[in-house]
Amino acid sequence: MIRNRPVVVATLMLTALTALLVALLHGNARGAGLLAGYAGAWVLFAAAVVALRRVPGRCVLPLLVTGAIAVTATGLTAAPTTSTDSYRYAWDGRVQASGFSPYDHAPDDPALLELRDVWLFPDAAACARSEPDLAPLDDGLCTRINRPTVHTIYPPTAEAWFLLVHAVSPDGVRHKTLQTAAALLALAVTALLVVITRRRGDPHRVALWAWCPAVPVEAVNNAHVDILAVLLSVAALAVVARHRVAGGVLLGLAVAAKMLPALLVPGALSGAKRPRAVLAVLLPAVATVGALYLPYVLLSQESVFGYLSGYAREEGYDEAAASGRYALLRLVLPDAWAVPAVVLVMVAVALTVWSRGDPERPWSGALVTTGTAFLLLTPGYSWYALLLVALVALDGRWEWLGVALAGATAYLATPLAGQGTATTAYGIAAAAVCAGWWTRRRAEGAVPDTARPHPRPRPCDEPTTPPTETRHHA
Structure with missing residues (x-):
């Protein structure tokens, strides 16, 4: 009998995942072939994560880190595949x-x-x-x-x-330097997640980021700058509960990298009842963004917001009927109501997270606000969801990964099958999130994750019992 069978199974799943990702990226697949290969990568990713849950405690970190390096490195095997x-x-x-x-x-x-x-x-x-x-x-x-x-x-x-x-790039083709730098940032996110979850949570969760196909494809191969925003965002949420000023500065840096981390503000303010506590986060964040913009304002003759407003119009965020944005809202509301509905829902969610969120787990509220925004806006670009994937790894509510997968489906499948595919994908993701929320609410004997005891680490060759099968007695 193979006593470390979970380790073997997880390793095989990771090997298959990395091989598929290399073939997918290096083959420069397009259209249906790319969509099918990416879907297969997500299936293998899910299988590897499930297998990791049965791996003995002392084997988790070595396998997790080794897998993270292998999966991340696959993004370096080809020039940018799905984005310019x-x-x-x-x-x-x-x-x-x-x-x-x-x-x-x-x-x-x-x-x-x-x-x-x-x-x-x-x-x-x-x-x-x-x-x-x-x-x-x-x-x-x-x-x-x-x-x-x-x-x-x-x-x-x-x-x-x-x-x-640019300063460290050699002459000639410079995409490899961008990809390598992005790979280092992705691994830095993995390392930071390991530190956070070992102190406050379950290290198994890190695999939800470290092995996710979105990381090598979008963060590394396409070298999207979102990965820089993700690293700064995770760092901000890690320190904001105990060091509000430092958390605010890091949050400002993240917002000045990709705007999207502004959705994290309600989570970062979780439990901050007093105005002084709120300002201790907001003022450093705003001051950081202003200080970063100032040199460009002084050096530029044109607006430092560039094509940002034009991009929003181009993507249909101002007119719901013009694109696939607000796809779920448009199923139940007139097109003209979509934008006001988004504003009202997001204000309600933000206030709820701020007033009722757990200050020791700011990423939990941040996941809700960010994921809700994705479901309301239904963006058509898959790399936006890198931030969401990192928040899932922090919080553990894996059902929100469906929202990230919906974004990838919208990006890859819409040119083939039209906007209906994106609407269906986001609809399924919303149903999965609701089902996960309902299941957790009805779970008998549920306790906060921070209070849930974790089993002692076991040697790699010792039989293991999945955490979900652990029995706790009064």
Whole structure:
């Protein structure tokens, strides 16, 4: 009898997951093939996480870290597969290094002709081949940068990151430096989650981030700057309960990296009844964002918000009928009511989290506000959900991962099957969240996770009993 069978099963699942991810990314699959491969990766991910739950305590951390490194590294095996955003990052870094403000010039601006290189701006022969990831320019040439006629939308922490990565990048193709830096950030998130959960929770949860296919695909392969915002957000939630000023500063850094972490504010303020406690978080956060923007305001002639408002209009966040945004709300409300409904629901959720949230577990409320916003807005980009995946790993309510998977489905399947696919995916995710909430509410003898005893660590070769089967006697 194999006494460490759970370790073997988990290892096999991880091996299969990494092999599939390498094949998926290196094969440059498109369309239905990419969607099927990504779905298969999520199935293997779920199987690996379930297997890890049966692994003896002392084996969890080595297996978890080894798997995290292997899964994360798969994102380095190919050039960006499903997004061209990293090319804009590289351009913004190059523009700043040359002494220009990234908010003053679009990539097609003739004033920046001397900064063009053949990697970001291929020659006429390459443009003539009309590759799918190349955007045309007015002069008949092309670029790898998406939306080349508009200014950047990225806030100052992100722009500082682009400049730093540019400074350490070799000449030529620079996507590998962006990917490597993103991989280091992803592993830093894993390490931070391990520290937090070993003190306040269950380390098994870290696998929900470390082994999730969204991490190597979106954070590493596509090198989305969201991973920087995730690291800063997790750090902010880890310290805000005991060090409000430090938590506020980190939260400000996160917001100035990708705006989305602003949804974490109600969670960060959980249990803060006194105005002084609220201001101790909000003032440092606002001051940090302002201080980061100030140098760009002084150096720029154009607005430092760039194409942000135009991007919101382009994505349909101002007119529900124009896109797949607010898909679930549009099933039950007139299109014109969608935006007011989002505002009302989010205010109610934020106030509830702020007044009733657990100050020792700010990520729990942050998960609710962030996940609710996703279900209401139904974004069509899968990398936005990286923050949600990290919050799930902190809190343990795995059913919210369905929202992240819905975003990936919306991004990959909508071009193939239309907006109905995204609506269905988010509808299933919402049903899963409601079912998880109902099940937890009805669970007999439920106690707060922080009060739940955890079994002592066992050697790797000792038989194990899953945590869900542990019996507690009075």
